[in-house]
Amino acid sequence: MAQGANPAAGEVGSSKNPSQVGVTPGTVAAAVPAAAAGTTTADPAAIAAGDALFKGNCAQCHAVNEVVVGPALAGITKRRPMSWIIPWIKNSSKMVAAGDDYAVKIYNQYQKQQMPSFQLSDAEITSIVAYVTSQEGAKPVIAVADGGGAAVAGGGATAESADASSMNILLIVLVVVLIVLVVTLVIIANIMKDVLRGRKDLDGRDVEQMEQRFDFARIYKSTALRAIVGVVFVLAVLYESVQGAMGVGLSQGYQPTQPIAFSHKLHAGENQINCAYCHTSVYKSKSANIPSPNICMNCHSQIKTESPEIKKIYRAIERKQPIQWVRVHNLPDLAYFNHSQHTQVGGIECQTCHGPIQNMEVVYQYSPLTMGWCINCHRETPLNTKGNGYYDNLVKLHDTKNGAVPFTVSSNGGTECSKCHY
Ligand code: HEC
Ligand code: HEC
Ligand code: HEC
Ligand code: HEC
Ligand code: HEC
Ligand code: HEC
Numbered sequence: 001m002a003q004g005a006n007p008a009a010g011e012v013g014s015s016k017n018p019s020q021v022g023v024t025p026g027t028v029a030a031a032v033p034a035a036a037a038g039t040t041t042a043d044p045a046a047i048a049a050g051d052a053l054f055k056g057n058c059a060q061c062h063a064v065n066e067v068v069v070g071p072a073l074a075g076i077t078k079r080r081p082m083s084w085i086i087p088w089i090k091n092s093s094k095m096v097a098a099g100d101d102y103a104v105k106i107y108n109q110y111q112k113q114q115m116p117s118f119q120l121s122d123a124e125i126t127s128i129v130a131y132v133t134s135q136e137g138a139k140p141v142i143a144v145a146d147g148g149g150a151a152v153a154g155g156g157a158t159a160e161s162a163d164a165s166s167m168n169i170l171l172i173v174l175v176v177v178l179i180v181l182v183v184t185l186v187i188i189a190n191i192m193k194d195v196l197r198g199r200k201d202l203d204g205r206d207v208e209q210m211e212q213r214f215d216f217a218r219i220y221k222s223t224a225l226r227a228i229v230g231v232v233f234v235l236a237v238l239y240e241s242v243q244g245a246m247g248v249g250l251s252q253g254y255q256p257t258q259p260i261a262f263s264h265k266l267h268a269g270e271n272q273i274n275c276a277y278c279h280t281s282v283y284k285s286k287s288a289n290i291p292s293p294n295i296c297m298n299c300h301s302q303i304k305t306e307s308p309e310i311k312k313i314y315r316a317i318e319r320k321q322p323i324q325w326v327r328v329h330n331l332p333d334l335a336y337f338n339h340s341q342h343t344q345v346g347g348i349e350c351q352t353c354h355g356p357i358q359n360m361e362v363v364y365q366y367s368p369l370t371m372g373w374c375i376n377c378h379r380e381t382p383l384n385t386k387g388n389g390y391y392d393n394l395v396k397l398h399d400t401k402n403g404a405v406p407f408t409v410s411s412n413g414g415t416e417c418s419k420c421h422y
Helices: 046-059 080-092 092-097 103-107 124-134 157-199 204-211 218-220 225-247 264-270 293-300 310-320 339-345 351-353 370-378 389-402
Strands: none
Touching: 046 124, 080 092, 080 124, 092 103, 157 204, 293 310
16 A cells, blocks of 8 residues: 655656546455345345455455454444445445534544445345354454544454453463462372371381471572572563664664654655655655755745744744754664665665655654664565666576575675665
8 A cells, every 4th residue: 555656657646646536346256145235135146246246346445344544344234224335335426525423523533535336236235244243253353543534443342352351261260270380289198198007017117207397497598599599680680781782773663853843744654755755866866855944935934824834934044044954764873775776777666665655744764774684685676677688697697506495685785784874
C-alpha cells in the first residue's frame, strides 16, 4: 500500500486511491444460488459462491477478521442491516454524498478512500455476506493501527480480551495443579516415614536421615546459595547494561515537536502533494532537502492566511530567518547514505524506509537506521537493473556464474565496508 511519488510518472502524491473504480465482477461470475436478498443464509453453496466473489472483488482491500485497506468485515451484519450493506457495495460514494451518517463516518475514518462500486446482484452480495459471517472469528483480529483506521475494527477488542482471559484461566488451572501435586507429595512422604518408623532394622544414620527436617537456616547460610544469587545478580546487571549500550545512538521512534504544526497527513496524505514538490532534491542528490518558506508560500500566500501557524511562515520570511525545523533522521558522520541512489536508481519507495509518512501528523523516525538495517536490506533486495545499461554486463556475468541466486545489492558489493564508510 505504500506508494511513493516518482515525479517521472508525472502524478501527485502517495495516494492509496484505487484506480479501478467501478470494477465489474466479471472475473468471478460464480453461479450464485438464488438466496433471498435481505437474509443471510448459512447455505454451504451460497458460502462457496460468496468465497469466490469475495476473493475476486474484495480481498485486495478487506479481510474478515483484520483491517487491511478497508475495515475488518467481521460482525458487519450486527453493525449494519442488509438494506444498508447492499446499496453501500453497489455504490458507496453515492451514500456518502447523500449524507448517510454511518457512511460518512466510516468514509472519514478511512482517510476518505473511496471504495469502488460493484455491479453485483443482491443475491451475490448476500452470498458474500454469508461467506463473511461464516468466517467470523476464524482467527483473532489484529487491529492494525494504520492511520487511525483501526477504530472500526469491529469485534477486535472482544476477540483479544477473550484470548487474554483464556490465558488467565489456564494459568489458574496450572497453579491449582501444582498445589495439588505438592500436597500429594508431602502426604506420600509422611506415609513412607510412618512405614519406615515401623521397621526395626534401621541403624542410627538411617534414622537421622529419615527424621531430617527441612532446615531453612542452613540453606540460607550455605555458600552455594549465595554463589547462585550472586551470579544471577551479576548476569542481570550485565544484560541490562548491554541492552542499554545497544540502544546508544539508536533513536527509532524519535518524534520531536516542530516549530510550526506542519502535518504530512494533511499535505502529502489528504491533499496528495508529491513528496518531491517539497523535498525537491530527493531524486537527484545525496540529501533530501527540507523545503524553504518560499515553497510554502506557493500555496499559503492564498490558503489559510489568517491561521496563526501560517503567520509563523510570514514572520520567518519578513525577518529573513529560516524556520528552525528540528531534524528527525540523522546518521552518524561516519556513514554515507545517498537518497538518489535509493529512490531514483534503486526505485525504492520513501515509505519503505520512512514508514507511512502520508499518515503522520508529526514525523517520527520509523526505521532503526542501524548498520544491520542497511545491510539486511542490501542482502535481501534484488537490484533494479531493468532498463539500466550500466548493469547489463554485470547481470550477464552474475547469471553465468550463479544464475540461481538473485542478483542482490550485496552481490554487487553493497555490503563492502567502503561503500558506506568514508
Ligand atoms: C479498493 C479497496 C476496496 C475494495 C476492493 C472493497 N472495499 Fe469495502 N471498503 C473499503 C474502504 C476504504 C472502506 C471504508 C469506507 C470508505 O473509506 O469508503 C470500505 C468499507 C466497506 C464496508 C463497511 C464496513 C463497516 O465496517 O462498516 C463494507 C460492508 C464493505 N466495504 C464491503 C466490501 C465488499 C463486500 C467488497 C467486495 C465486493 C468491498 N468492500 C471491496 C475499500 C474497499
Ligand atoms: C508541503 C511540503 C511537504 C510535502 C509535500 C512533504 N514534506 Fe516531508 N517535510 C516537509 C517539512 C516542512 C519537513 C520538516 C518538518 C517536519 O519534520 O515535519 C518535512 C520533513 C520530512 C521528513 C523528516 C526529515 C528529518 O528531519 O529527518 C521526512 C522523512 C519527510 N519529510 C518525508 C516526506 C515524504 C516521504 C513525503 C511524501 C509522502 C513528504 N515528506 C512530503 C515538507 C513536506
Ligand atoms: C501545494 C500547496 C501547499 C503547499 C506547498 C504547502 N501547503 Fe500547507 N496547506 C495546504 C492546504 C491545502 C492546507 C489545508 C487548508 C485547509 O485546511 O483548509 C494546508 C494547511 C496547512 C497548515 C494548517 C493551517 C491551519 O491552521 O489549519 C499548516 C500549518 C501548513 N499548511 C503549513 C505549511 C508549511 C510550513 C508549508 C511549507 C513547508 C506548507 N504548508 C506548504 C497546501 C499547501
Ligand atoms: C533506503 C532508505 C530510504 C529511502 C527509500 C528514502 N529515505 Fe529519506 N532518509 C533515509 C536515511 C537513512 C536518512 C538519514 C540521512 C542522514 O542522516 O544522512 C533520510 C533522511 C531524509 C530526510 C531528512 C534530510 C536528509 O537528507 O537527511 C528527508 C526529508 C527524507 N529522508 C525524505 C525522503 C523522501 C521524500 C523519500 C522518497 C522520495 C525518501 N526520503 C526515501 C533513508 C531513506
Ligand atoms: C529498503 C532497502 C534498503 C535499505 C534500508 C538501504 N539500502 Fe542501500 N541500497 C538499496 C538498493 C536496492 C541499492 C541499489 C541501488 C542501485 O544501484 O540499483 C542500494 C545501494 C546502496 C549503495 C550503493 C552500493 C553500490 O554498490 O554502489 C550504498 C552506498 C548504500 N545503498 C548505502 C546504504 C546505507 C548507508 C543504508 C542505511 C542507512 C542503506 N543503504 C539502506 C537498498 C537499501
Ligand atoms: C550498507 C551500509 C554499510 C556497510 C556495507 C557497512 N556499514 Fe558500518 N555502519 C553503517 C551505518 C549506517 C552505521 C551507523 C549506524 C549505527 O551506528 O548503527 C555504521 C556504523 C559502523 C560502526 C560504528 C558503530 C557504532 O556503534 O558507532 C563501525 C565500527 C562500522 N560501521 C564498521 C563497519 C565495517 C568494518 C564494515 C565492513 C565489514 C561496515 N561497517 C560495513 C553502514 C554500513
